[in-house]
Amino acid sequence: EDQVTQSPEALRLQEGEGSSLNCSYTVSGLRGLFWYRQDPGKGPEFLFTLYSAGEEKEKERLKATLTKKESFLHITAPKPEDSATYLCAVQAGIGNTPLVFGKGTRLSVIA
Amino acid sequence: DAGVIQSPRHEVTEMGQEVTLRCKPISGHNSLFWYRQTMMRGLELLIYFNNNVPIDDSGMPEDRFSAKMPNASFSTLKIQPSEPRDSAVYFCASRRTGESPLHFGNGTRLTVT
Numbered sequence: 001e002d003q004v005t006q007s008p009e010a011l012r013l014q015e016g017e018g019s020s021l022n023c024s025y026t027v028s029g030l031r032g033l034f035w036y037r038q039d040p041g042k043g044p045e046f047l048f049t050l051y052s053a054g055e056e057k058e059k060e061r062l063k064a065t066l067t068k069k070e071s072f073l074h075i076t077a078p079k080p081e082d083s084a085t086y087l088c089a090v091q092a093g094i095g096n097t098p099l100v101f102g103k104g105t106r107l108s109v110i111a
Numbered sequence: 112d113a114g115v116i117q118s119p120r121h122e123v124t125e126m127g128q129e130v131t132l133r134c135k136p137i138s139g140h141n142s143l144f145w146y147r148q149t150m151m152r153g154l155e156l157l158i159y160f161n162n163n164v165p166i167d168d169s170g171m172p173e174d175r176f177s178a179k180m181p182n183a184s185f186s187t188l189k190i191q192p193s194e195p196r197d198s199a200v201y202f203c204a205s206r207r208t209g210e211s212p213l214h215f216g217n218g219t220r221l222t223v224t
Contacts, residue, residue: 098159
């Protein structure tokens with residue numbers, strides 16, 4: 001069974017204090033690892049897709065990396081507007097298969 | 112592009128009543144997914160459709176839950192009868208191809224009293 005575990009559950013940072021969120025996964029035949037951002041009262045918003053170990057992607061203050069067992073979302077010089085829940089998901093199998101999500105990391109950035 | 116549209120945004124009902132949640136996927140997307148989100152269990156897949164055909168409904172918790180997709184632009188998730196433990200946020204998502212990301216609606220917050 002595909003599993004995704006995210007840590008920590010919650011993270012509180014001072015503005016400008018960088019950190020990393022972890023996503024560990026167990027899946028047979030990874031096709032893609034996805035990062036989403038979710039704001040209160042909203043649906044998850046797509047950030048990145050990573051397909052193979054060693055791949056990295058960046059968007060503003062966020063950088064996602066991937067190994068064979070885990071992914072990290074690095075946040076550099078965070079701002080209060082980066083406060084949200086960050087979700088990790090994996091897709092496995094052949095064809096149009098669904099995503100399996102972790103429970104997320106709640107990030108709070110304090111000014 | 113209007114995005115995935117879900118209605119209603121909030122639903123409060125009494126135990127035993129029928130609840131119908133609605134979803135309009137993004138035009139041109141050929142897959143549709145229903146997820147349920149709770150604090151305890153996170154986002155769980157309930158059912159998904161490819162080209163309007165249900166592919167996997169193993170996540171539907173009980174026979175009280177049913178979903179339909181009569182055409183490419185509309186899907187419903189029905190709970191009958193509803194129970195307090197069904198209280199959660201229900202999300203609909205759609206995708207163009209198997210390699211593209213899911214696009215989510217803003218969900219329906221269901222409260223069953």
